[in-house]
Amino acid sequence: MSRSSSGDGRRRPAGPRRRALVAVVTATAAAAGLGLINGGTAxxxxxxxxxxxxxxxxxxxxxxxxxxxxxxxxxxxxxxxxxxxxxxxxxxxxxxxxxxxxxxxxxxxxxxxxxxxxxxxxxxxxxxxxxxxxxxxxxxxxxxxxxxxxxxxxxxxxxxxxxxxxxxxxxxxxYNEYPFTNDPGADILHPDWWMTECGCVPNATTPAPVVDKPFRxxxxxxxxxxxxxxxxxxxxxxxxxxxxxxxxxxxxxxxxxxLVGAPKADPVAANVLAFGADPTGRHDSADAIDRAIAFAKRAHLKVYIPPGTYQVNRHIIVDRVTIEGAGNWYTVIKGHQVDLATPAPDGSVHSGVGFYGKDASAGGSTDVHLSGFAIEGDVRERIDTDQVNGIGGALSDSTIEGLYIQHTKVGMWFDGPMHNLRITGNTIVDQIADGINFHTGVTDSVVSDNFVRNTGDDGLAMWSEKTEDARDVFDHNTVQTPVLANGIAVYGGTDNTVSANLIADPIREGSALQVGSRFGAEPFTGHLWITGNTTVRAGTYELNWNIGLGAIWFYALERNIDADIQVSGDNFLDNTYNAIMLVSDFPVKDLYHISGVHFSDIHVDGTGTSVVSARSAGSATFSNVDARNVGAVGINNCGSFNFTPAGSEFTVTDLGSNDGGGTTGPWMAPWELPNTITCDDRPAVVPPPAPTAW
Incomplete structure (x- = not known):
């Protein structure tokens, strides 16, 4: 099977540290409000x-x-x-x-x-x-x-x-650097990797020979x-x-x-108890569930898992089958993480509970329908080669509904090519890595009405590695407190939609929404629609670059971003730094640009710094973008940092009705247009007031 993590660990090359994107940045907001760490309190x-x-x-x-x-x-x-x-x-x-x-x-x-x-x-x-x-x-x-x-x-x-x-x-x-350790006393895991030199976060500076422990x-x-x-x-x-x-x-x-309803019963289905499953969890039920699936397929029945806790310590392979529980509060599939005697061909060194479609190279699975149960794993460390996800493999023409997934590595990780998957009404919490990831050629699929909280990587991601994701929709999902990376991320692809989602409290090395040319993704082509979303308390402090990000940020690291991208009807609330950022990494700033991005009908309520921070060559248009409680100059335009006599390499086009502002006046002032250099790497951060009705 393919690698089963987004690899969002930001490995730094050995040798001299890479040049930071900017020279200096304010630490005002990042230094505020430090809280409890091993007994210390503010x-x-x-x-x-x-x-x-x-x-x-x-x-x-x-x-x-x-x-x-x-x-x-x-x-x-x-x-x-x-x-x-x-x-x-x-x-x-x-x-x-x-x-x-x-x-x-x-x-x-x-x-x-x-x-x-x-x-x-x-x-x-x-x-x-x-x-x-x-x-x-x-x-x-x-x-x-x-x-x-x-x-x-x-x-x-x-x-x-x-x-x-x-x-x-x-x-x-x-603790420590990606992919992290469970040992609070560990020395630096990768002393040759570049690390932030920011002194504004406890124990987060470039390490001395003796590091204060625990580190990060x-x-x-x-x-x-x-x-x-x-x-x-x-x-x-x-x-x-x-x-x-x-x-x-x-x-x-x-x-x-x-208010949880009564458990659901299905007397007609193939009941796993009839095949030897143990609802007390004392004995492994994996083989019994396999037998129930085989019988159900022959008899053209569903599989029913009644209330209970069922021990399953490996993958249940699913294809052309419907499996339903009594409800995810009642039917719990719970497993231990198992050490493999030798690594699997895909690099896994552990196995664990999960429902997996066949690998795409074997044709994948189809007509799979999973609903009404919980999957509780036993994953306590991040090993990216491990296939210890709640749901995995390739599932086409399938549905996943009403599951509760906790303590796996990734709640749902799909390796395509595959198509027409519907994921609705699930709760995914406490993951070591992503919540849901569409990886490699997932097409015509929908993720809607899912609740995702406390992921260790992107909450929801479309990752077009090797083959593009196309015509997929992430709609009406809630993503809260992703510890690392982004609430929702789109890495390449064509004609995809991110709509009506709520994303709150991203914490580090990412923000609420990202459009990224990175991780070997195929280029953005066709259209990308980012419409009607709300973010709150995003626009995080990027520790590796020592700058504030945008609640939505476009990142051209490996290619140009120049598809038709429409950002419309979104609300960016209580942004720690910027609402919108367009950025290239400093080593490639003269190679790649960001263009074809159109912002319209947007509300920005509160920024610690700017509404827009442009740190790339390229252009964007703005129409009916209303802002208030803006803490710094409305447009921080650095372009690609060549500071040419003709102005910035990034052009801002005002299409009208861009209103409001803050401490420095209108957020889009005539003197800023179209490409005035307004680059300020250390604006004073003004914590915005709490959001209110517009």
Missing amino acids: LAGPRPGGSAGTGGGAGPVVTRAALDPSLVAGRGAAVDFTEQEAENAVTNGTVIGPGRSAYTLPAEASGREAVTLGAGQYVEFTLPSAANAITVRYSIPDAPAGGGLTAPLSVTVNGGNRHTMTLTSQYAWL PNHFYDEQRLLLGRTYRAGDKVRLAVPAGGSVPTTIDLLDSQ
Whole structure:
């Protein structure tokens, strides 16, 4: 099988460090709000108005991506749960954040804030609607030598009905350089690689001979689900508490609550229990599921997996079969990561639970339909050659719906060529690498209404390596807190669409949306439509370049980007640095350009620096781009850094109705056009106010 990771680790060549894209950059925003790391805190006090602290009487504050839901109406996935941020609940713990600096707990939290609890402390949520199930997103420290801890968390409703959740950090806490290590005491993994020289982030500078350890801790959060045993009403109080004798500080990010329906039954299907599957999880059920699949195909039946936890420690190969569970809260396929005696032909050194189509070289699989179950893996380290993904292989004319995938490497990784796959209504969380990746020749396929949170690489990606992805659609998905890389990334391809998605809180070495000529991707051809998306708290600080990125950024690293690209109807909210960036890497700045990009009907609400940062040759047009709360000059135009007498090598074309601005006046001023050099590598960063209705 093909390589099963996006390879987004930014390996740096040996020898002299490459020249940074720019010489200097402000550290103002990156230095702000450092949070909890192995016991060190920068703490905020209780919220004003009683929404946090020891006072009672606070009503439920419901959010989407830590925003008022009205600000993101019509964007993102339609989910069956309600989000409540811990910092908006009643607590006698300590609110941490806000902060956006990489390698800190606030930065990886939804909304960039959370609540840390010590022994005997609690955070209490008021249910906004009837619920019988909750999901808790949390972080607890790593073990001193790595490998994770466990800790109890008490859950009570209205002061009674006690449950105890056993939290774990076994799937969190990575360290060091890509592809990372689980060892907090490790020396630099690749001392010959180029690393940032930025001194504004703790322990993130070019290492001295003796490095402060742990070096670059990250990927702090995990989540856990709990069925409460009965249905509670709106207004009931769910309290999460560290027991009085607890010794492990526990950070609560948010609570999702929902009303889960009864388990689905299918008496006509081929029931895996009849073929020897064990719903207690004590014995491996992989062979029994294989037997059920074989029988179902002969009898032209579906396969049904009833409620239970089924141990599966390898791939289940699927082709021309429908497999349905009782619902992803009830049917759980759970596996251990297994060491292979010898590496597989594709380079894998482990196997693990996953449902895989046949490899494209063997013709792939077709007519596969998977729904209504959970896949819970056991992946704790990033090994890019490992095929330990929740769903994999090549699946054509197929559907995947209503799955919950956690603790695999990539939730769904597809190696084409393949076509006509529909992925809808799934939840993918706590991945070591990507959420969903269309890799190599995936065509005419749709990813819609999926919820993706806490990936270790791109949340959603189209990667046209070797063969282009074409006519694919990523629509109405929610991607939150990707720790590394981007919320949604498109690497080459033709006639693809990214529409009506909600992307929040990207953390480092990427941003909310990327259009990239990199990773050996085929060129962009035809059209690319990026329409009606909303991003929030994006425009991150790029540690390797020491500059701020855009919430959407175009990156010409290996080829020109010159297809017809329409960015229309998007909202870029609360941008840490820029809303829009067009950039080439410095070593290739005179080789590649970005052109054919058209921005229209866009709202920009808040930038720490500029609306547009151009660091490439090329051009773009702008029409009806309205901006407010802009922190620096509207257009930072460096071109390709040759500073010619004729002006910048990047041309901005004003097609009209580009309104608003900020501290320096209109964001698109006549004197900036068409190619005035306004290059400022260190503008003062002005943290924008919280977004409001336009």
